[in-house]
Amino acid sequence: MSKLLVTGASGKLGKSAVTLLLANGVAPGDIIATTRDPSKLADLAAKGVDVRAADFDDPASLSAAFAGAERLALISTDALDVPGKRLKQHQAAVNAAKAAGVKHIVYTSMPNPGPESRITFAPDHRGTEEAIKASGLTYTILRNSWYNENLFMSLPSALQSGKWFTSTNGGRLAYIAHVDCAAALAAALASDNTSSEVLTMTGPQSLSYAEIAALASEATGKPIEVINLTDDQLAEGMKAAGVPEFMLPFMLGIEANVREGHFDLVTDDFEKLTGKKPSPLKDFLVANKDALLAAPAGGGH
Numbered sequence: 001m002s003k004l005l006v007t008g009a010s011g012k013l014g015k016s017a018v019t020l021l022l023a024n025g026v027a028p029g030d031i032i033a034t035t036r037d038p039s040k041l042a043d044l045a046a047k048g049v050d051v052r053a054a055d056f057d058d059p060a061s062l063s064a065a066f067a068g069a070e071r072l073a074l075i076s077t078d079a080l081d082v083p084g085k086r087l088k089q090h091q092a093a094v095n096a097a098k099a100a101g102v103k104h105i106v107y108t109s110m111p112n113p114g115p116e117s118r119i120t121f122a123p124d125h126r127g128t129e130e131a132i133k134a135s136g137l138t139y140t141i142l143r144n145s146w147y148n149e150n151l152f153m154s155l156p157s158a159l160q161s162g163k164w165f166t167s168t169n170g171g172r173l174a175y176i177a178h179v180d181c182a183a184a185l186a187a188a189l190a191s192d193n194t195s196s197e198v199l200t201m202t203g204p205q206s207l208s209y210a211e212i213a214a215l216a217s218e219a220t221g222k223p224i225e226v227i228n229l230t231d232d233q234l235a236e237g238m239k240a241a242g243v244p245e246f247m248l249p250f251m252l253g254i255e256a257n258v259r260e261g262h263f264d265l266v267t268d269d270f271e272k273l274t275g276k277k278p279s280p281l282k283d284f285l286v287a288n289k290d291a292l293l294a295a296p297a298g299g300g301h
Ligand SMILES: NC(=O)c1ccc[n+]([C@@H]2O[C@H](COP(=O)([O-])OP(=O)(O)OC[C@H]3O[C@@H](n4cnc5c(N)ncnc54)[C@H](OP(=O)(O)O)[C@@H]3O)[C@@H](O)[C@H]2O)c1
Pocket: 007, 008, 009, 010, 011, 012, 013, 014, 034, 035, 036, 037, 054, 055, 056, 057, 075, 076, 077, 078, 079, 089, 108, 144, 145, 146, 147, 150
């Protein structure tokens, strides 16, 4: 079998994807797992996975790290602190993959990353998709919808106060389970498909915040009233609740993106890729009922 490489393999998605590759029968010696800190992957190394150091901020580290890989999963980094930094990291990874002889790139993007997106970091994904297409390598771009797990940022305080403030104004979002994104990544990487595709990974239903609140209430037995505000009103409330000012454009961008419908899409791409149905949000809410009911860390809005 050709060698399959996963970058960022000590992150949550990377680790799950490598674990799934092994569970699906890929030989450990056919997997290269790269990370900035190989000591975090001693468990995988002990199983025979080829663990190597790779840091996209250090392009010189990438040629040895990527050597011998035929298909490479490029996991988008979490470097959102400096605008443009993440795109530069990803461009370095794409260039290094090409130079190392990688044939196919799988990349974790986001739904509708075009100029219409209100997500502050959409340009990173758009630019990375463009760099991959320009590289001449074949690719599978996985536009992953919002993880269910992101609801831990809003639902615990909504469940505690009984109120969920939003400016999404009925807009919808098809949340997806993190584990389903890992399964999609593992399937795309291990596939022998060498055509280029852009696939959007979504959960089975696109839901408004009122519909999500109803599901969360059903799962926990606690009512939530969804209160629609303007962006300005929401920003004031967030500030009063202690959300740092620098976070506001990011958080309001998500609200606007949902309101304007850029996340309102359900596809069957996940099922086509993995042969399985994506798990419904309801299952996540039921499975995480106790954690959602635990008091939110910082009070909150
Ligand atoms: N769809 C969504 O709702 C959603 C939510 C959150 C994040 N994301 C995106 O999905 C990605 C994976 O999610 P996750 O749950 O695995 O997040 P995570 O656990 O926070 O992982 C962060 C990832 O960034 C990698 N990374 C950071 N700096 C790097 C660098 N200089 N060079 C190479 N890799 C670097 C890390 O790799 P190592 O530590 O192993 O080096 C790790 O794989 C995130 O990084 C983010 O881009 C999507």
